Amino acid sequence: MTRVDILAFGAHCDDVELGCAGLLLKMRDSGKKIGVIDLTRGEMNSKASPEIIAREASESARILAATVRKNLDLGDTRVEDSYQNRVLIAETIREYRPGAVLAPYWGDRHDDHRAAGWLVRNSSLYCRLKKLNSRFPPHDPRLFLFYLLHDYASPALVVDISTYYPRKLEAIKAYRSQFGKEFSKTTVRPIGMEDYLFDIETRNRFYGSLINVKYGEAFLTPEPLNIEVLLDLFKTK
Numbered sequence: 001m002t003r004v005d006i007l008a009f010g011a012h013c014d015d016v017e018l019g020c021a022g023l024l025l026k027m028r029d030s031g032k033k034i035g036v037i038d039l040t041r042g043e044m045n046s047k048a049s050p051e052i053i054a055r056e057a058s059e060s061a062r063i064l065a066a067t068v069r070k071n072l073d074l075g076d077t078r079v080e081d082s083y084q085n086r087v088l089i090a091e092t093i094r095e096y097r098p099g100a101v102l103a104p105y106w107g108d109r110h111d112d113h114r115a116a117g118w119l120v121r122n123s124s125l126y127c128r129l130k131k132l133n134s135r136f137p138p139h140d141p142r143l144f145l146f147y148l149l150h151d152y153a154s155p156a157l158v159v160d161i162s163t164y165y166p167r168k169l170e171a172i173k174a175y176r177s178q179f180g181k182e183f184s185k186t187t188v189r190p191i192g193m194e195d196y197l198f199d200i201e202t203r204n205r206f207y208g209s210l211i212n213v214k215y216g217e218a219f220l221t222p223e224p225l226n227i228e229v230l231l232d233l234f235k236t237k
């Protein structure tokens, strides 16, 4: 059975890279096993096919040194916080048995990000249910953390990723179909700033500035954080 220490969910391939790759790389370097679960395949993506995105996601998983990367194919632009999907998320968490689960912030403006956040939040009950018709025993992750993508909300926690920012960028750039072209050469309307990479750098610089470091990633929690849990889960060498 494959187990991981941290399991990161993204609504789309590249959400995890944009929102929490720095933390994953940091944990990976301290000997922790990480896994990535994408909820959709990008069939509505304007710039590339699901097949191209899948290849780019594998390339990024190699850069992140992820133990597992899997796609649950819940339908691009159609992710829903439904009973069926909560059970599917819980089944995945029960299978890989992480100590910490990461997902997009539940208040993000993108429907899929918001649904993914709520879906993962609400899956925690089903992770624990003994009577759930599951292939795996119950598992209660000690921590759920939600990373920021588009929208800003005051974070509960900022992680210093300064050392890992160049590798995070490498993982993001693995999505050549998404970040390899100038917007003027595509027919896609720019979302946010003209230059995505500048946008990403600005966000990570800003989150870093909140704790007086060069680059940071910001996380929220629905509940107060337990310091013992954080010390146990994120102990670095």
Ligand SMILES: [Zn+2]
Pocket (backbone or CB within 6 Å): 011, 012, 014, 015, 110, 113
């Ligand atoms: Zn996304």
